[in-house]
Amino acid sequence: MTVNKTSPESIRQTKAVMEEIRRITTRPWNIMEICGGQTHSIMEYGLDQLLPEEINLIHGPGCPVCVTSLELIERALQIAAVPGVIFTSFGDMLRVPGSSSDLFGARARGADVRLVYSPLDAVKLAQENPDKQVVFFAVGFETTVPAIAASLLHTEKLGLKNFSILPANVLVPPAMHAILQSPDNRVNAFLAAGHVCAIMGYWQYEPIAEKYQTPMVVTGFDPLDLAIGILMNIRQLEEGRYEVENAYPRYVTRAGNLTAQGMINQVFKPVDRQWRGIGTIPLSGLGLKEAYSHFDAGTRFDIQLAQLQESPLCIAGSVLRGVAKPINCYAFGTLCTPSNPLGAPMVSAEGACSAYYRYHKVN
Amino acid sequence: MDVNFPVMEGPVCPIPISQHQHIVIGHGSGGVLTHDLIRNVFQKHLGNVILNQGNDAALLRMWQEIPEEQNLVVSTDAHIVSPLFFAGGDIGRLAICGTVNDVSMLGAVPKFLTATFILEEGFPISDLECILVSMAKAAEEAQVKIVAADTKVTEKGKSDGIFISTTGIGWVDRQYQISGQSALPGDVVILSGPIGNHGIAVAEARGNLGFRSQIQSDVAPLNSMIAALLGAVPNVHVLRDPTRGGLATTLVEIACQSKVTIRLQEESIPVDRDVRSACEMLGLDPLFMANEGKLIVIVPSDNAELALETLRKHPYGQKAVPIGFVESVSDGQLLLKTPLGTTRHLDMLAGEMLPRIC
Amino acid sequence: MCLGIPGKVIEIYEIDGTLMSKVDFDGVVQEVCIATTPDAQVGQYILVHAGFALNVLSDHEASETLKILKDLQKFNKDYYGDQEIR
Numbered sequence: 001m002t003v004n005k006t007s008p009e010s011i012r013q014t015k016a017v018m019e020e021i022r023r024i025t026t027r028p029w030n031i032m033e034i035c036g037g038q039t040h041s042i043m044e045y046g047l048d049q050l051l052p053e054e055i056n057l058i059h060g061p062g063c064p065v066c067v068t069s070l071e072l073i074e075r076a077l078q079i080a081a082v083p084g085v086i087f088t089s090f091g092d093m094l095r096v097p098g099s100s101s102d103l104f105g106a107r108a109r110g111a112d113v114r115l116v117y118s119p120l121d122a123v124k125l126a127q128e129n130p131d132k133q134v135v136f137f138a139v140g141f142e143t144t145v146p147a148i149a150a151s152l153l154h155t156e157k158l159g160l161k162n163f164s165i166l167p168a169n170v171l172v173p174p175a176m177h178a179i180l181q182s183p184d185n186r187v188n189a190f191l192a193a194g195h196v197c198a199i200m201g202y203w204q205y206e207p208i209a210e211k212y213q214t215p216m217v218v219t220g221f222d223p224l225d226l227a228i229g230i231l232m233n234i235r236q237l238e239e240g241r242y243e244v245e246n247a248y249p250r251y252v253t254r255a256g257n258l259t260a261q262g263m264i265n266q267v268f269k270p271v272d273r274q275w276r277g278i279g280t281i282p283l284s285g286l287g288l289k290e291a292y293s294h295f296d297a298g299t300r301f302d303i304q305l306a307q308l309q310e311s312p313l314c315i316a317g318s319v320l321r322g323v324a325k326p327i328n329c330y331a332f333g334t335l336c337t338p339s340n341p342l343g344a345p346m347v348s349a350e351g352a353c354s355a356y357y358r359y360h361k362v363n
Numbered sequence: 364m365d366v367n368f369p370v371m372e373g374p375v376c377p378i379p380i381s382q383h384q385h386i387v388i389g390h391g392s393g394g395v396l397t398h399d400l401i402r403n404v405f406q407k408h409l410g411n412v413i414l415n416q417g418n419d420a421a422l423l424r425m426w427q428e429i430p431e432e433q434n435l436v437v438s439t440d441a442h443i444v445s446p447l448f449f450a451g452g453d454i455g456r457l458a459i460c461g462t463v464n465d466v467s468m469l470g471a472v473p474k475f476l477t478a479t480f481i482l483e484e485g486f487p488i489s490d491l492e493c494i495l496v497s498m499a500k501a502a503e504e505a506q507v508k509i510v511a512a513d514t515k516v517t518e519k520g521k522s523d524g525i526f527i528s529t530t531g532i533g534w535v536d537r538q539y540q541i542s543g544q545s546a547l548p549g550d551v552v553i554l555s556g557p558i559g560n561h562g563i564a565v566a567e568a569r570g571n572l573g574f575r576s577q578i579q580s581d582v583a584p585l586n587s588m589i590a591a592l593l594g595a596v597p598n599v600h601v602l603r604d605p606t607r608g609g610l611a612t613t614l615v616e617i618a619c620q621s622k623v624t625i626r627l628q629e630e631s632i633p634v635d636r637d638v639r640s641a642c643e644m645l646g647l648d649p650l651f652m653a654n655e656g657k658l659i660v661i662v663p664s665d666n667a668e669l670a671l672e673t674l675r676k677h678p679y680g681q682k683a684v685p686i687g688f689v690e691s692v693s694d695g696q697l698l699l700k701t702p703l704g705t706t707r708h709l710d711m712l713a714g715e716m717l718p719r720i721c
Numbered sequence: 722m723c724l725g726i727p728g729k730v731i732e733i734y735e736i737d738g739t740l741m742s743k744v745d746f747d748g749v750v751q752e753v754c755i756a757t758t759p760d761a762q763v764g765q766y767i768l769v770h771a772g773f774a775l776n777v778l779s780d781h782e783a784s785e786t787l788k789i790l791k792d793l794q795k796f797n798k799d800y801y802g803d804q805e806i807r
Contacts, residue, residue, distance in 0.1 A: 006629075006630070006701075006702040006703075011702050011703060013790055013793075014703060015703070016790075016793050017789075017790075017793060020793055035723070037723055037724060043707070044701075044707065045701050045702075045703050045705065045707075046701050046703060046705025046706060046707055047703070047705070049705040049706070050703060050704075050705060090718075090719070090771070091646075091717030091718045091719050092717065092719040094717060095714055095715075095717070104715075114571075115571070115717065115718065116571070117571070117572045117573060117645070117718060117771065117772055118573070118754070118771050118772025118773065119771065119772070120754055120772055120773075121571065121573065121772070140723065140771075141723060143723035143725070143770050143775060144723060144770065144771055146757045146773060146775075147754070147757075147770065147771045147772065147773035150739070150754060150756045150757060150773060153739075153756075154737065154739045154756075157737055157738050157739070158737055193723070194725075195723040195725045195768070195770060195775060196723065198725070198768055198775040198776040199775055199776070221725070223703060228789060228790075231789070232789070249779065250778055250779055251725075251768045251775065251776045251778065251779070252776070253779070257757060257758065257775065257776050259756075259757055259758065259759060260757040260758075260775070263756070263757065337713065338710075338713030338714070339713040339714060348719065350719070357710065358708070358709075358710060359707045359708060573751060573752055573772070574749050574750060574751040575749070575750045575751075576748055576749040576750065577748065578749075636747055636748055637747060637748030637749050639747075640726075640746045640747035640748055640749045641746070641749045643726050643746070644726055644728075644746050644749060644751060644769075646724045719724060
């Protein structure tokens with residue numbers, strides 16, 4: 001029952017939905033897909049090319065490695081360089097540039113940096129290497145947090161003393177507030193990220209939709225899912241409604257996954273967090289609760305950070321806030337490419353700049 | 364009367380162990396151990412009249428074999444792969460096929476190979492034998508002879524098990540104009556079968572991504588299929604095997620070399636169901652995954668049907684399909700038409716292909 | 722921001738007290754932690770991210786999206802006839 005994303009039937013339906021969008025659109029609307037995975041799908045299938053000119057998709061800050069602050073990356077690089085540390089990370093984080101290097105560079109200088117698919121693989125490494133300190137770089141939005149919480153609970157069950165995490169997780173609702181409150185905000189509606197909502201549900205978004213009179217549609221990742229999410233948003237905009245609707249009911253309910261939320265609440269608490277290129281957003285990140293603070297690699301290792309410098313050319317901040325498109329950047333595609341990224345959005349496959357570079361039709 | 368010979372006192376040199384189970388540093392000394400290793404292990408599996416002469420170089424009496432109007436073709440390739448053994452192949456088969464295929468991509472017939480082995484102290488000789496058996500089998504299949512070989516041993520930790528470098532020699536009829544620069548507008552792009560299998564098979568064998576499947580590497584010598592193809596269609600413009608960087612990177616290279624725009628149709632690019640699924644799971648793109656037994660053929664459209672027919676008759680080309688065409692003269696770009704009818708621009712693989720989670 | 726793909730649960734077991742499963746993704750089998758979806762049953766489809774289950778696939782036959790598609794199909798047929806939509 002794994003649906004073929006590009007079966008003739010779903011292609012036909014996607015085109016029909018696009019046709020309907022063209023039919024009902026009467027004026028320009030800016031719709032932000034908050035999630036980088038959706039940006040990736042939109043570019044991969046060229047969905048933006050099928051939309052009427054009035055509809056402008058704005059790429060949101062939902063790329064976890066892109067918004068991870070320079071400070072946390074530098075911290076990661078320094079912890080990785082400590083002798084006896086095995087530093088583990090998801091693949092996307094390995095090439096994100098800090099101010100001096102990336103994790104691959106740290107590995108080339110002798111650090112033991114390893115890619116893992118699941119945080120549990122990092123826990124397994126800690127079991128297998130009792131004489132080493134294993135650190136996991138805990139990036140990701142609400143979708144990834146239960147995996148990290150469950151891994152810490154598992155670590156506790158095992159009584160492992162040599163596993164810790166560098167908490168860098170971030171939350172969607174505070175970022176939505178920040179975007180909608182910004183004086184240069186252009187967003188008229190949101191595609192809410194389906195996989196975040198699979199965990200968190202969407203009741204949290206209802207007060208935001210109401211407060212800012214901004215419609216939101218919980219949306220999946222296949223071309224048809226995305227087309228329907230966009231259509232439902234445009235219907236709301238054209239009809240003057242601002243509700244939270246669910247276009248991804250096969251995995252999302254209003255309440256979300258309560259077991260997973262319970263795990264998050266057991267281990268983590270909201271903290272202020274700095275977003276790369278955006279700044280500090282109050283209570284937008286997750287830190288470890290007192291009872292789990294011994295798992296915090298940030299305190300386990302004594303790290304001194306020097307002054308940090310972003311590339312002066314990079315406009316990642318404006319791109320992440322949806323104010324500028326990657327093609328508006330002077331360095332895009334010339335000084336800044338996926339092989340030689342100046343800023344994080346050019347690194348991750350989910351980053352708006354990388355997605356533009358890889359998929360966008362030239363000329 | 365019994366004579367008691369005095370027992371020899373003082374230091375006695377122990378005779379070195381000659382039956383090692385593992386590579387020791389002495390295997391690289393050039394002395395007895397090296398000779399034993401060459402005779403008992405390498406020659407046992409790879410030996411032939413030329414190699415067994417044991418000279419410093421191989422004398423190839425090519426004037427007997429090279430017909431007139433032929434050019435010599437040489438290619439060299441170093442092979443490192445982790446792990447050494449994976450579903451569908453191993454570093455030995457890879458070392459033969461990689462170089463055989465590179466020589467074949469100019470339309471040449473590969474004839475001779477040389478091989479250099481860098482062995483790490485401690486490497487199990489049983490593994491070495493498995494690799495050599497596999498090389499011998501692949502060389503036999505490809506009908507090439509290994510005519511010169513060398514072995515060096517590094518201290519433990521200074522290399523990684525075994526590295527194999529091979530050089531291939533072959534010759535090609537001067538009538539062929541096969542080159543990455545020869546693609547012309549109107550040409551058809553043919554792919555010999557599904558992509559991504561090798562990359563995923565190796566990723567699975569590494570074990571750190573924790574998945575299991577029936578996916579096998581496609582590593583294979585393509586020279587007999589190419590010989591059949593050129594027999595039927597001498598007018599082939601480009602031959603290339605999409606190895607590292609995958610189909611997309613290889614086609615971008617060709618587009619840039621030939622200064623043309625190549626347009627592909629996404630639905631027509633074959634990817635096995637389980638390979639596609641593994642790629643989705645890991646956030647990888649099959650278009651950028653490595654292959655070791657696939658062939659890209661670019662031919663004038665008039666010859667495309669015959670080329671396809673010929674490829675499909677060969678065991679390694681049964682699933683050959685046209686995947687696109689050379690659209691126009693440009694400064695070199697690769698475009699992909701998606702199933703939705705939209706167009707996506709493909710670039711070379713940047714850096715390493717990393718599984719992504721977020 | 723979060724890659725997630727659906728797979729079918731084919732086996733459930735525990736490792737050191739944590740609920741695990743084998744999940745089949747169309748011919749590729751991966752170990753997935755289902756501590757986050759303890760009610761998942763063998764034979765059900767779950768959405769998997771970073772080796773963990775996000776949620777169990779629900780029966781969405783009566784969902785809003787399917788209704789939209791049905792209405793569209795009907796509308797397009799009325800509006801355009803049987804001709805192929807661009």
